[in-house]
Amino acid sequence: YAAKAAGKNRVQTFSPTLLDVDAAAALAVELRAAVEKEQFVVLYQPMVSTRDGRCTAVEALVRWAHPTRGLLAPADFLDVAEHTGVVIPIGEQVLRRACADAAAWRDRGETVALHVNASPSQLAHPRFGAVVRECLETHLLAPGQLIIEITESTVLDSPAVQAGVEVLAGLGVGLAVDDFGTGYSALTTLRTLPVDVVKIDKSFVAGAATEVADQAVLEAIAQMAARLGLQTVAEGVEDAEQQRFVEQAGIDAVQGYLVLHPVPAGELRTWLAGRTGPQAARDRFARF
Ligand code: C2E
Ligand code: MG
Ligand code: MG
Ligand code: MG
Numbered sequence: 001y002a003a004k005a006a007g008k009n010r011v012q013t014f015s016p017t018l019l020d021v022d023a024a025a026a027l028a029v030e031l032r033a034a035v036e037k038e039q040f041v042v043l044y045q046p047m048v049s050t051r052d053g054r055c056t057a058v059e060a061l062v063r064w065a066h067p068t069r070g071l072l073a074p075a076d077f078l079d080v081a082e083h084t085g086v087v088i089p090i091g092e093q094v095l096r097r098a099c100a101d102a103a104a105w106r107d108r109g110e111t112v113a114l115h116v117n118a119s120p121s122q123l124a125h126p127r128f129g130a131v132v133r134e135c136l137e138t139h140l141l142a143p144g145q146l147i148i149e150i151t152e153s154t155v156l157d158s159p160a161v162q163a164g165v166e167v168l169a170g171l172g173v174g175l176a177v178d179d180f181g182t183g184y185s186a187l188t189t190l191r192t193l194p195v196d197v198v199k200i201d202k203s204f205v206a207g208a209a210t211e212v213a214d215q216a217v218l219e220a221i222a223q224m225a226a227r228l229g230l231q232t233v234a235e236g237v238e239d240a241e242q243q244r245f246v247e248q249a250g251i252d253a254v255q256g257y258l259v260l261h262p263v264p265a266g267e268l269r270t271w272l273a274g275r276t277g278p279q280a281a282r283d284r285f286a287r288f
Contacts, residue, residue: 028084031090035093039066039067040063040064040090040097041063042101043060043262043264044059044060044262044264045058046271047059047115047253047254048259049253050247050253050254054275055272055275056113058102059255060094082119082121087121088121091119094116095116095132096135099141100139102141103141104265108269110269110273112272113145114141115149115176115197117150118149120161124160129164129171132168133171136173143172147173149177151177152180165194175194176195178199181204190228196231198233199255200251201235201236204221208242209244218245218251219249222251222252231253234246236255236256237256
């Protein structure tokens with residue numbers, strides 16, 4: 001009876017894992033085809049200044065326009081892409097698309113900094129720096145106009161990632177630490193990397209209006225960043241109360257559904273155009 005129970009347990013433990021492995025392998029095959037067919041699209045979400053409501057930068061966020069399953073979020077495919085290497089060509093397509101879109105906005109009179117996310121294996125890839133430089137040259141973008149976002153937890157354990165970060169810094173490209181505060185090494189990251197922007201994780205923002213501890217963390221990060229000469233962005237600001245607390249904590253900029261959901265390039269350009277001009281400036285102040 002004991003052996004039978006153990007056998008039964010083993011089946012229960014292993015079968016989901018086997019299914020996961022199969023599903024992941026199938027997904028990897030689909031992802032390679034999706035790269036060939038260029039099925040990845042890029043949405044954009046702005047960051048706005050807490051001082052005057054101006055758009056300080058725009059973040060590129062990848063989606064997979066899957067032929068049958070609709071528009072898929074990174075959570076549906078990025079882990080598998082990262083572990084199978086497909087993230088390299090996906091990342092290149094995102095970078096090229098985002099630089100082309102940023103150049104098109106600039107050519108229509110809206111110049112904003114462009115944030116592009118990069119995974120550890122992208123940063124560790126020996127060609128990443130060359131691809132970035134080529135994109136900047138093709139679209140006549142200033143290196144400082146591009147900011148690469150990296151998550152803190154992944155950077156410090158790999159010399160190849162560290163080297164990739166240094167190549168970017170050498171090009172004059174900016175560096176943002178994403179999801180700041182969620183890794184173990186938050187403070188070490190700031191000490192050892194050429195960071196320009198700190199993006200405070202939305203988990204701190206979620207409690208900012210009610211949790212004393214979250215308020216304290218936001219204020220401490222804002223003060224430390226100011227002393228280090230870094231810009232701060234609060235991620236995931238969803239309501240006016242969170243916005244007010246983030247502002248009071250001294251954070252430089254906000255990003256989140258309250259300002260705008262991630263939108264296609266054309267919509268972002270229309271939104272940008274609506275933010276400039278004197279009436280738009282009055283509306284911005286009226287909002288805060
Ligand atoms: P992230 O870089 O921290 O991006 C912020 C995520 O929060 C985005 O999810 C965004 O849609 C979502 N978000 C924005 N405002 C709010 C809000 O007010 N409330 C809440 N709850 N969420 C909000 P998304 O687009 O699903 O991206 C998830 C993650 O996937 C990103 O997190 C980033 O780490 C990664 N990612 C996205 N695009 C790329 C890419 O092109 N390359 C790589 N390597 N990673 C990417
Ligand atoms: Mg990001
Ligand atoms: Mg720098
Ligand atoms: Mg984040």
